[in-house]
Amino acid sequence: MSERGHPIVSLQQASLLVGAKSLLADISFDVHAGESVVVLGANGAGKSTLLKLLSGIYVPTFGTLDVAPTREQAFIFQRPPVLRRSALDNIRFVLRNRNLAKDNVTERATAALAIAGLTHVAQQQAKTLSGGEQQRLALARAWAMSPKLLLADEPTANLSPLATREIERTIAAIQAAGATLILTTHNLAQAKRVAQRIVFLDAGRIVEDRSATDFFAAPQSDAARRYLEGEVT
Amino acid sequence: MSLIADSAAAAAQLLIAGDSTLGEITRLSIAVSASATFMGAVLGLPLGAWVALTTNRLRSPFIVVLNAALGLPPVVIGLVVYLLLSRSGPLGALGWLFTPMGMAFAQVLLITPIIAALTRQAIEDAHVDLRDWFSSMGMGTSARMQTLLYEARFSLVVVLLAAFGRAIAEVGAVMIVGGNIAGATRVMTTTIALETSKGDLPLALALGALLVAIVLVVNGIAHALKSRLQVRHE
Numbered sequence: 498m499s500e501r502g503h504p505i506v507s508l509q510q511a512s513l514l515v516g517a518k519s520l521l522a523d524i525s526f527d528v529h530a531g532e533s534v535v536v537l538g539a540n541g542a543g544k545s546t547l548l549k550l551l552s553g554i555y556v557p558t559f560g561t562l563d564v565a566p567t568r569e570q571a572f573i574f575q576r577p578p579v580l581r582r583s584a585l586d587n588i589r590f591v592l593r594n595r596n597l598a599k600d601n602v603t604e605r606a607t608a609a610l611a612i613a614g615l616t617h618v619a620q621q622q623a624k625t626l627s628g629g630e631q632q633r634l635a636l637a638r639a640w641a642m643s644p645k646l647l648l649a650d651e652p653t654a655n656l657s658p659l660a661t662r663e664i665e666r667t668i669a670a671i672q673a674a675g676a677t678l679i680l681t682t683h684n685l686a687q688a689k690r691v692a693q694r695i696v697f698l699d700a701g702r703i704v705e706d707r708s709a710t711d712f713f714a715a716p717q718s719d720a721a722r723r724y725l726e727g728e729v730t
Numbered sequence: 731m732s733l734i735a736d737s738a739a740a741a742a743q744l745l746i747a748g749d750s751t752l753g754e755i756t757r758l759s760i761a762v763s764a765s766a767t768f769m770g771a772v773l774g775l776p777l778g779a780w781v782a783l784t785t786n787r788l789r790s791p792f793i794v795v796l797n798a799a800l801g802l803p804p805v806v807i808g809l810v811v812y813l814l815l816s817r818s819g820p821l822g823a824l825g826w827l828f829t830p831m832g833m834a835f836a837q838v839l840l841i842t843p844i845i846a847a848l849t850r851q852a853i854e855d856a857h858v859d860l861r862d863w864f865s866s867m868g869m870g871t872s873a874r875m876q877t878l879l880y881e882a883r884f885s886l887v888v889v890l891l892a893a894f895g896r897a898i899a900e901v902g903a904v905m906i907v908g909g910n911i912a913g914a915t916r917v918m919t920t921t922i923a924l925e926t927s928k929g930d931l932p933l934a935l936a937l938g939a940l941l942v943a944i945v946l947v948v949n950g951i952a953h954a955l956k957s958r959l960q961v962r963h964e
Contacts, residue, residue, distance in 0.1 A: 574862065
């Protein structure tokens with residue numbers, strides 16, 4: 498245990514094997530409440546797999562995972578899943594799934610839409626929203642659940658700069674409400690804006706885990722240097 | 731050629747005049763098949779959703795049985811139901827043999843596998859994009875079933891209307907179980923078979939035209955409903 502208290506995420510010597518293939522190997526790191534961690538790495542390095550491991554979608558083959566319970570987490574996907582119902586009802590759905598008192602569901606869902614700047618589309622069918630709006634709806638659902646841990650897997654991939662800034666603003670609102678953030682991205686400018694700490698993955702292993710300032714000033718590994726210089730994607 | 735023309739003209743007269751026998755038979759057909767579709771939905775929708783989502787090791791055998799049941803000849807189902815409902819059969823005490831209840835029971839057995847098999851496919855398709863999200867929220871099988879049955883509602887309406895079309899067009903099982911008793915268990919398909927064998931083609935033709943119309947209307951409604959709802963939601 499560190500001086501900052503019990504970590505909200507503690508992964509110790511965790512590995513994930515699918516058949517004979519190793520997707521993650523010997524991963525150890527702790528994340529404390531209030532931290533803002535960005536996971537970087539080339540395509541196929543294991544960023545999304547790591548987030549899914551933390552959320553319980555995958556179970557480590559070896560090692561231990563100690564993490565906030567599922568009901569205290571929210572996961573944001575690159576392609577936001579939305580249900581065939583209105584934007585407001587999409588948020589009501591997750592609140593009902595968390596057994597929130599019926600009287601509070603609509604009030605909380607309405608507030609979540611306001612946080613994400615989606616009040617004007619509350620009654621619109623979620624499937625008809627733009628990609629950026631659907632992602633903000635996913636974040637509104639996350640805010641509504643008051644998560645202690647927000648896991649965001651490339652939430653701004655394929656979105657315009659404006660939409661990206663709106664997503665980041667909504668993520669900041671969720672953090673301000675008390676969530677710890679672990680985010681993956683290929684957008685280095687975004688990583689610099691968001692991260693306090695960078696975890697860099699290469700071929701399923703952590704090769705760097707440092708403060709964002711130190712990482713971007715002087716990456717220590719060849720893999721990270723080549724990634725930052727755009728030699729690998 | 732004159733036989734066809736004369737029969738068609740007589741059939742048209744029966745339809746235009748609103749023949750009471752024709753109306754009675756049509757109402758019974760719709761009532762029996764609608765009841766069977768309702769019961770088939772109650773059984774088949776959750777069964778299909780469960781098979782789509784379960785990781786139970788019985789899943790594969792279940793799928794094989796379901797798919798095999800799709801190909802069961804209706805007369806075989808009729809024979810099995812007849813044996814079950816006959817006085818000495820295990821369900822004989824119900825007194826359903828040669829009643830509309832027995833006919834609906836046979837149709838339930840006929841269409842439940844169809845509803846379950848098509849539901850399984852619709853739920854699996856709907857689950858693909860939502861699986862990881864549901865897992866990240868810790869949703870169990872029961873909560874997923876409820877959510878996905880609602881999520882796939884447009885496809886499932888079509889499944890149910892197709893099942894109704896299958897039930898109302900069926901003849902073999904209801905003939906065996908119902909006995910084709912005039913005024914009691916005589917439905918459109920069994921009447922068509924009987925009247926054709928007797929050579930009374932006008933009534934058979936009129937019922938045939940009505941049956942085709944019902945199936946067309948049901949499928950038209952299914953198509954229009956699905957298109958309209960999907961346009962609203964996507």
